[in-house]
Amino acid sequence: MEARLKALMIQGLGGDRPAYARLLAVLSGYLRGYFGRRLGPSAADVEDLVQETLLAIHLKRETWDASLAFSPWAFAIARYKLLDHWRRVGTRRSVLLDDAGDLFAEDNPEEGAVRRDVGALLTSLPERQAALLRDVKLTGLSMEEAAERGGVSVTAAKVGVHRAMRRLIAKVADEDR
């Protein structure tokens, strides 16, 4: 497993998009199993954590040292996101006794429900922009419906969504650097 993931990661970092997508897809299955065992497989948070971890793995991909193993690195990020989640929801648990092998204990390719989604990113936006973006991009409302919900004109809603997207892209690009 380690050898396969490491090979995919090396190909991915070298610019091989299909290999990188396959790596993330394989990882998402293991992450779902890993978080599911700790939060209960039906918890809505599981899919959020899977996505957050995938995003973190992507944004911090240059921190992986190709001379070292891949799975302990990916596992450290998953564990970090789990602890961060527990800190946010206010429960104190310890996962100190786990090791990287735990990540591969269970593969679950089935996607669960998404609630917070890339909510971590959205919370960085002003409330009004975040609400618009959530309505248009995540809930799938039309621009007109979103404008009505937000009590603004359609033009203002379009500008708001555009600004919010630009901010998010800038934030992601900034973290990329």
Added chain:
Amino acid sequence: MKTAELIDRLSIAPSPPARFKPGRWILAASVGGAAVAVAMLLAWLGLRPLGDAARAGSFWMKAGYGAALALSGWALAARLARPGGRAGWAPWLILAAISALAVRAVIELSAAEPGHVPSLWLGDSWTQCPWRIFALSIPILLAAVLAMRRAAPTRLALAGGAAGLFAGGVAAVIYGFYCEETAATFTLCWYSLGIALAAGLGAALGPRFLRW
């Protein structure tokens, strides 16, 4: 957003945007922090005569101790800047630096007249020395923590503590340009305390400022 959709989006640009050089970033940022610390020392305490300092073995002993701890803290911080980073050899260097100084202190104490021991231990400035080193370490620590915010540590208190150890070590070297204490025993107690205060502040700041 579906997870599959997220994966599609993330795999548009799989190549990393930049090389990851946490050690270099910390060093680069700390040059500025150290310059502030030097300015603080000049404005606040001044320098001892530098010719005397260079001839005094005690100056080099104190500088060597601070430099060894700074190097350990730097290496530790750079390694812990990666997810799942391990401590490596740095803790051994910390242990070696403390042991070497402790050996010198024991030799010094065993050779001293009984009445002379308090001055080896307390010197003239034990009440000020740790606080001064701690104060000088703060700009360096802030610079190092700022640099580490670009990284991805997963053990935040430890990573912050390592940055603090680095800052404390550098601050100790800088303080040596003022401090005229000569005893190894003094250095072992009070320099170490000042550096430990810096490491403690770093460990306290880590969970708050190094989150990502």
